[in-house]
Amino acid sequence: MPFGLKSKKNKTGNAPGKQVQLPGKTGSEAPLALELLITIVEKSKAEFYMDIIQSYEVNFQFAAPAQGTAKAELLDYLGLTDTDKAVIFSVVRADKLDELTYTLETKFRTVRNGKGVAVTVPFTSMIGTSVYAFLCNAVSSVKGEK
Amino acid sequence: MNENSGYEMIFCIINSGFSETVMDAAREAGARGGTVIRARGTASKEAEETFGITIHPDKEVLMILVPKDIKDAVLEAVYKSAGMSTAGQGIAFSMAVNRTVGLQ
Numbered sequence: 001m002p003f004g005l006k007s008k009k010n011k012t013g014n015a016p017g018k019q020v021q022l023p024g025k026t027g028s029e030a031p032l033a034l035e036l037l038i039t040i041v042e043k044s045k046a047e048f049y050m051d052i053i054q055s056y057e058v059n060f061q062f063a064a065p066a067q068g069t070a071k072a073e074l075l076d077y078l079g080l081t082d083t084d085k086a087v088i089f090s091v092v093r094a095d096k097l098d099e100l101t102y103t104l105e106t107k108f109r110t111v112r113n114g115k116g117v118a119v120t121v122p123f124t125s126m127i128g129t130s131v132y133a134f135l136c137n138a139v140s141s142v143k144g145e146k
Numbered sequence: 147m148n149e150n151s152g153y154e155m156i157f158c159i160i161n162s163g164f165s166e167t168v169m170d171a172a173r174e175a176g177a178r179g180g181t182v183i184r185a186r187g188t189a190s191k192e193a194e195e196t197f198g199i200t201i202h203p204d205k206e207v208l209m210i211l212v213p214k215d216i217k218d219a220v221l222e223a224v225y226k227s228a229g230m231s232t233a234g235q236g237i238a239f240s241m242a243v244n245r246t247v248g249l250q
Contacts, residue, residue: 119243
């Protein structure tokens with residue numbers, strides 16, 4: 001079993017997948033915590049930021065088109081034309097977050113039209129060790145199983 | 147980057163077209179801005195019949211990042227302006243965020 005995780009049966013008595021309890025909770029603990037990174041940026045910069053995030057061993061992310069809520073008067077005052085945004089949802093390993101958030105902070109400050117906001121929300125549990133390994137990019141566990 | 151930042155993310159799931167109403171109420175309670183994602187609801191037909199309500203499938207998800215100390219006031223404002231008993235049929239909840247980037 002990868003990572004020495006203990007599998008748990010669910011309340012119905014069936015075990016459709018192995019439950020991974022993430023750190024901070026009782027029971028079997030996963031060695032690497034995961035967090036959901038939510039990044040809100042200009043629509044035109046979504047791909048740029050997704051490439052950056054992907055370089056931090058992020059295997060799963062998706063972007064949704066969105067709109068900012070700034071009032072028309074404020075946009076006129078600032079000389080802006082649209083409020084098109086993209087919200088990027090990425091599953092990131094907690095041990096990568098220091099580096100990644102530092103990079104994002106730098107890019108938000110220095111890239112033209114690259115201003116954005118990012119927040120992270122910790123995962124508390126997950127079902128399925130193979131999904132967990134995929135999200136953690138635990139390549140060694142996959143190789144070890146073969 | 148700010149760890150354990152003292153911010154919370156409020157998610158409001160509302161009928162399409164009500165994001166302005168919610169945002170106006172949230173602003174009055176101290177929120178600065180938000181981001182709207184278009185979405186579709188998936189309530190079951192049976193539940194609609196049982197509770198005697200019609201679920202408008204076109205939804206908007208409004209995400210508002212606020213300091214923890216005004217979270218309750220913003221949630222209350224959102225509930226009053228577009229709660230389940232209003233035409234907005236909104237559901238709102240908040241999640242604590244670990245880190246924030248880009249707020250300064």
